[in-house]
Amino acid sequence: MADTWDTIADWYADHVDRGSAMHQFARAVLVDVLPMDMSGQRVLDLGCGEGLITRAAASRGAEVVGVDPTVRLIERARAIEATGATGATYRVDDGCTLATVADDWADWVTAGLSLNNVPDLNAAIASIRRALVPGGQLAFTVPHPCFEAPHARWVGAERVIGSYSTEGFWRSANPHGVRRAGNHHRMISHYLNALIAHDFTLTMVAEPLAHPLVIAEQPQRAALPPFLLVRASWSPG
Ligand SMILES: C[S@@+](CC[C@H](N)C(=O)[O-])C[C@H]1O[C@@H](n2cnc3c(N)ncnc32)[C@H](O)[C@@H]1O
Incomplete structure (x- = not known):
């Protein structure tokens, strides 16, 4: 049976919890573009996983809600919160709809390596816009679309680029890689044009x-x- 986020949830959470250099770097890249003092601000962390970004935003004083459709990852995030008490809260929710999030709720939406997992980017960006207050900001990372294109691989020290222009769902054959659960490849222009369209x-x-x-x-x-x-800001047109 092919892996999904449900089947790799514990593997992924264990991997992040061990504190790999790549995950610490991934967290720093995103959190570094947020204000140092987020007191009084609300942050929605879309595709929060076990809460890596959520906790970092909460530690800057923000009221933070992490949402993720993978039930086991929300359980893992809540278990960490129960021991650490950053004040973050978590909900099972899909980034395409954000059904648990009120309109005009968030000053910031963060999405660390998660928008490449949503099947409908247009729906996700529309939901993010709905959740943001006017003037609110979205900050996200995705695996670099050029170098992490479908079937990109290392041959010795050389990166062989896969099929950059072939957008859509693909699944890595690497049994130790996160993208064995599948993800949605999009060209850089696809991400930027989705933001501009909204x-x-x-x-x-x-x-x-x-x-x-x-x-x-x-x-x-x-x-x-x-x-x-x-990073992008939204204001009514
Ligand atoms: C690579 S993990 C990143 C998790 C976390 N942001 C981090 O930095 O560790 C990708 C996340 O996207 C989530 N995801 C999958 N489908 C999603 C969807 N439709 N909406 C929101 N998140 C989704 C997965 O459950 C997983 O937690």
């Missing part, structure tokens, strides 16, 4: 090179940015 204004696009601790573990990653980072 009246977002880009405030940052970045392709950060890997942190030295990541390179120490994976030297071949030195020259290729692992993630695409986008």
